[in-house]
Amino acid sequence: GHEGYIGGIAYLPGVKGVVSWSSDKTVRIWDVEKGKQEGTSMVHESWIYCIAVTRDGKRILSGGEKGKISVWDAETHESIQEWASYSGFSICCIALSPDDRCAASGDSDGKIMIREMKEGGNLKIRHSLDAGSSVQSVCFSPNGKKLASAVYNSNLKGAHVVQVYDIESGKLILGPVKGHESWIRCVLWSLDGSRLFSASDDGTIQCWNSETGKSIGGQWTRHTRAVYSLSLSPDGTKLASASCDNTVRFWDARSGDPIGHPLQHESHLFAIIRRIAYLPGGERVVSCSDDKTVRIWDVEKGKQEGTSMAQGGWIDGLAVTRDGKRVLSGGEGGKIRVWDVETHELIEEWTSHTGFSTWCISLSPDDRQLFSTSDDRTIRCWNSETGKSIGQPWTGHTREVASLSLSPKGTKLASASLDNTVRFWDVCSGDPIGHPLQHEIDQFAVAFSPSGDFVASGGKDLKISIWHV
Numbered sequence: 029g030h031e032g033y034i035g036g037i038a039y040l041p042g043v044k045g046v047v048s049w050s051s052d053k054t055v056r057i058w059d060v061e062k063g064k065q066e067g068t069s070m071v072h073e074s075w076i077y078c079i080a081v082t083r084d085g086k087r088i089l090s091g092g093e094k095g096k097i098s099v100w101d102a103e104t105h106e107s108i109q110e111w112a113s114y115s116g117f118s119i120c121c122i123a124l125s126p127d128d129r130c131a132a133s134g135d136s137d138g139k140i141m142i143r144e145m146k147e148g149g150n151l152k153i154r155h156s157l158d159a160g161s162s163v164q165s166v167c168f169s170p171n172g173k174k175l176a177s178a179v180y181n182s183n184l185k186g187a188h189v190v191q192v193y194d195i196e197s198g199k200l201i202l203g204p205v206k207g208h209e210s211w212i213r214c215v216l217w218s219l220d221g222s223r224l225f226s227a228s229d230d231g232t233i234q235c236w237n238s239e240t241g242k243s244i245g246g247q248w249t250r251h252t253r254a255v256y257s258l259s260l261s262p263d264g265t266k267l268a269s270a271s272c273d274n275t276v277r278f279w280d281a282r283s284g285d286p287i288g289h290p291l292q293h294e295s296h297l298f299a300i301i302r303r304i305a306y307l308p309g310g311e312r313v314v315s316c317s318d319d320k321t322v323r324i325w326d327v328e329k330g331k332q333e334g335t336s337m338a339q340g341g342w343i344d345g346l347a348v349t350r351d352g353k354r355v356l357s358g359g360e361g362g363k364i365r366v367w368d369v370e371t372h373e374l375i376e377e378w379t380s381h382t383g384f385s386t387w388c389i390s391l392s393p394d395d396r397q398l399f400s401t402s403d404d405r406t407i408r409c410w411n412s413e414t415g416k417s418i419g420q421p422w423t424g425h426t427r428e429v430a431s432l433s434l435s436p437k438g439t440k441l442a443s444a445s446l447d448n449t450v451r452f453w454d455v456c457s458g459d460p461i462g463h464p465l466q467h468e469i470d471q472f473a474v475a476f477s478p479s480g481d482f483v484a485s486g487g488k489d490l491k492i493s494i495w496h497v
Contacts, residue, residue, distance in 0.1 A: 031050070031052040035049050035050060035051060035076065035077070036048065036049050036078065036079055038079060038080075038081050039081075040057065040081060040085045040102060041081070041083055041084065041085040045057050045058060045059055045066060046058050047079065047081060047088055047102075049076045049078075049079050049090060050076070051075065051076075053071060053072045053073070053074065053075060053076060054069040054070060054071050054072065054076075055069070055070040055072070055076065055079060055088060055090050055100065056069050056070070057102065057105070062494070067104075067105045068105050069105075070088070070090070070098070070100045070105050070107070072090065072092055072098065073094075074092055074093035074094050074096075075092045075093045075118075076090050076091070076092040077091060077092045077093075077118060077119060077120055077121075078090070078091050078092070078119060078120065078121050078122045079091075079122065080122040080123060080124050080131070081102075081124075082124060082128045083124070083126070083127075083128050084128065085102055086101070086102050086103070087099055087100065087101065087102060087108065088100040088102055089122050089124070089131060090122075091119030091120075091121075091122050091133055092118060092119055093118050094116055094118070095112060095116040095117050095118065095119060095135060096110055096111065096112050096119070097110070097111040097119055097122065097131075097133060098110050098111075099111070109151070111143065111151065117135045117136045117137035117139070118135060118136040119133050119134070119135050120134050120135055120136055120162070120163060120164055120165075121133065121134045121163065121164060121165050121166050122166070123166045123167050123168055123175075124168070125168045125172040125195075126168060126170060126171070126172045127172055128145070129144060129145055129146075129172075130142060130143065130144055130145065130154065130168070130172070130195065131143045131145060132166045132168065132175050133166070134159070134162075134163025134164065134165070134166045134177060134179075135162075135163060136162050136163075137161075137162070138158060138159050138160040138161045138162050138163060138179065138180075138181070139156060139157065139158060139159065139163070140155070140156075140157040140159045140163055140166065140175070140177060140193070141153065141155070141156055141157075142154045142155040142156075142157070142175065142193075142195065142198070154195075154198070155193075155198035157193060157198060159177055159179045159181075159191060160179040160180055160181030160182075160183075160184075160187075160189070160191075161179075161180050161181055161182045161183075161187075162179070162180040163177055163178070163179055163180075164178045164179070164180065164211060164212060164213055164214075165177065165178035165212065165213060165214045165215045166178075166215070167215050167216055167217055168195075168217075169217050169221045169238075170217060170219060170220070170221045171221060172195065173194070173195055173196070174192050174193065174194060174195060174201070174221075174238075175192065175193045175195055176190060176191075176192050176215045176216075176217060176224055176238075177190070177191050177192070177193070177215065178190060178212035178213065178214065178215040178226060179191050179204070179212070180211060180212075181204065184204060184206075186204075186206040186207075188206075188208045188209065188210055188211055188212050188228065189203055189204035189205055189206050189208075189212070190202075190203055190204070190205040190212065190215055190224060190226050190236065190241075191203035191204050191205070192224075192238065202238070202239075202241050203241060205224075205236055205241040207226075207234050207236075207243055207247075208226065208228040208230050208232065208234065209228070209230040210228055210229035210230040210254075211228060211229040211254075212226050212227070212228045212229075213227055213228065213229065213254065213255065213256045213257070214226065214227040214255075214256065214257055214258045215227075216258045216259075216260065216267075217238070218238075218260070218264060218281065219260065219263075219264035220264070221238060222237070222238055222239075223235055223236060223237065223238055223244060224236040224238050225258055225267060225281075227255035227256065227257065227258050227269060228254070228255060229254040229255075230254075231249070231251045231252060231253055231254060231255060231271070231273075232247040232248060232249055232251070232255070233247070233248040233251075233255055233258070233267070233269055233279070233284075234247055234248070235248075235284060244284075245283070245284045246284075248269075248279060248284050250277055250286055250290070251269065251271040251273050251275065251277065252271075252273040253271055253272040253273040254271060254272045255269050255270070255271045255272075256270055256271065256272065257269065257270040258270075260281065261281075264281060265280070265281055265282070266278055266279065266280065266281055266287060267279045267280075267281045275290040276290060277290045278290075289328075289329070289330030290330070303315065303316045303343075303344070303345070303346035304316075304346075305346055305347070305348050306348075307324070307348055307352045307369065308348075308350065308351065308352035309352065310327070311326070311327055311328065312324055312325060312326060312327060312333065313325050313327060314346065314348060314355050314369075315346075316339075316343040316344075316345075316346045316357055316359075317343065318342060318343075320338060320339050320340065320341060320342060320343060321336040321337060321338055321339065321343075322336070322337040322339065322343065322346070322355060322357050322367060323336050323337070324355075324369065324372070334372045335372050336372075337355070337357070337365075337367045337372050337374070339357055339359055339365060341359050341363075341385075342359045342385070343357050343358070343359035344358065344359045344385065344386065344387045344388065345357060345358035345359060345364075345386050345387060345388045345389035345400065345401075346358075346389065347389045347390055347391045347398070348369075348391075349391060349395045349412075350391075350393075350394075350395050351395070352369060353368070353369055353370075354366055354367065354368065354369060354375065355367045355369055356389055356391070356398065356412075357389075358386030358387075358388075358389045358400055359385055359386055363377055363378065363386070364377070364378045364386060364389060364398070364400060364410075364415075365377050365378075366378070366415075376415055378410065378415040385402060385403050386400050386401070386402050387401045387402055387403065387428060387429060387430050387431075388400065388401045388429070388430065388431050388432050389401075389432075390432045390433070390434060390441075391412060392412075392434065392438055392455065393434070393438040394438070395412055396411070396412060396413070397409055397410065397411070397412060397418065397455070398410040398411075398412040399432055399434075399441060401428075401429035401430065401431070401432055401443065402428070402429065403428040403429075404421075405423070405425050405426060405427060405428060405429060405445075405447075406421035406422060406423055406425075406429070407421065407422040407425075407429055407432070407441070407443055407453065407458075408421050408422070409422070409455075409458060419458055420458075422453055422458045424451055424460055424464075425443065425445040425447050425449065425451065426445075426447040427445055427446040427447035427470075428445065428446045429443050429444070429445045429446075430444055430445060430446060430470075430471065430472045430473070431443070431444040431471075431472060431473045431474045432444075432474070433474045433475045433476045433483070434455070434476065435476050435480045436476060436478060436479070436480045437480060438455060439454070439455055439456075440452055440453065440454065440455060440461060440480075441453045441455050442474045442475075442476060442483055443474065444471040444472060444473055444474035444485055444486075444487075445470075445471060446470040446471070446472075447470075448466065448467045448468065448469060448470060448471060448487075449464040449465060449466055449467065449471065450464060450465040450467070450471060450474050450483065450485050450495075451464045451465075452464075452497070465483070465485065465493075465495055467485065467487055467493065468489070469487050469488045469489045470487050470488040471485050471486065471487040471488075472486060472487055472488065473485065473486040473487075474486075480497075481496060481497065482494055482495065482496055482497065483495045483497050
């Protein structure tokens with residue numbers, strides 16, 4: 029996979045693939061079904077800041093440092109062309125017209141370049157526009173006749189503006205539209221072209237009349253930090269926004285009213301959420317975290333229910349009984365705790381892997397057996413009613429056992445370990461089944477497919493392997 033952070037991703041039209049770019053200075057194409065990279069990486073000589081894909085999925089454009097845009101063949105992964113700007117400043121954004129005939133780019137020197145792409149690979153620079161001091165986002169109107177841009181102009185009071193240009197003449201036809209107090213990171217048209225949406229570092233989203241530049245309604249203000257990205261639903265009725273406040277929020281694209289509850293991504297250093305599971309009925313979820321608690325949440329309200337269940341140590345394992353009445357948690361100290369879902373009180377505490385941490389717990393389909401793993405390198409089977417051990421520990425792994433998965437029929441158990449293997453076990457006897465699946469590096473996750481014919485495993489190398497079993 030990529031060797032740096034992934035800065036962006038886009039679907040390739042017509043194929044089951046996605047294209048991604050990364051701080052490792054590469055563009056890569058991935059097969060969605062196989063989960064593997066296709067072909068060779070497309071290597072930039074410098075940092076990449078943006079990509080765009082043609083509607084026919086045949087070409088990929090990538091831009092970054094030194095003012096260069098590379099055009100790649102999506103089939104061969106070879107460089108077709110390289111476009112250089114006059115300024116040499118970093119390319120911050122790229123957009124393609126709906127008919128793929130024009131490409132627009134904005135750079136860190138405030139230039140917008142509109143290029144006409146002709147048959148045979150010929151290129152014509154249609155316009156080079158001085159928009160301001162820096163251009164952060166460009167977007168073609170649905171009919172391809174206008175280009176909206178998010179611009180920082182140090183010469184203006186209210187320097188963060190939206191500007192719209194006519195593609196044919198290159199003239200500024202709307203703006204500068206003022207309203208944001210900080211950098212505008214994204215600008216987007218409505219599907220009918222009558223409105224523009226903008227997202228800013230000031231934590232707000234604004235909607236504008238694309239003819240007059242007047243604000244439609246007030247600022248959309250639920251985010252508490254910078255808003256970096258916007259996306260319209262296919263029918264144009266909902267707008268999704270992603271923010272540095274660790275949330276994705278949804279909005280009514282007409283009224284600006286929030287829709288539902290935000291998707292919350294926890295970022296606190298000591299509060300990583302390790303596991304999450306639905307309670308039967310789908311109206312509540314239970315989670316465990318590095319803050320050493322188990323918590324139950326109301327999905328509709330987006331709020332925690334009742335008090336937190338304090339484990340007393342780090343929690344890595346979580347399971348819910350099929351009747352939804354009990355939650356089991358395991359972690360530091362090797363103890364498994366059983367909690368009452370309604371009262372949140374501790375029912376029982378089992379000493380399992382003595383003196384070691386419990387990494388994963390899993391219940392059998394009938395809730396009668398509980399399986400647990402630990403850094404003592406064993407798997408153990410328990411009577412979930414009495415908490416008593418069934419048989420001896422299952423041995424075979426030579427390092428910590430990180431993950432378990434039961435086959436759909438509940439007859440086989442798969443285990444993933446830091447000894448680079450995935451092993452299979454007979455659920456009734458605990459005997460090993462077949463040979464282990466050997467990997468090149470530590471494995472942290474394993475899962476059976478719904479049919480039971482395949483197993484997926486994931487490890488320290490950030491790769492997912494799929495095995496026919």
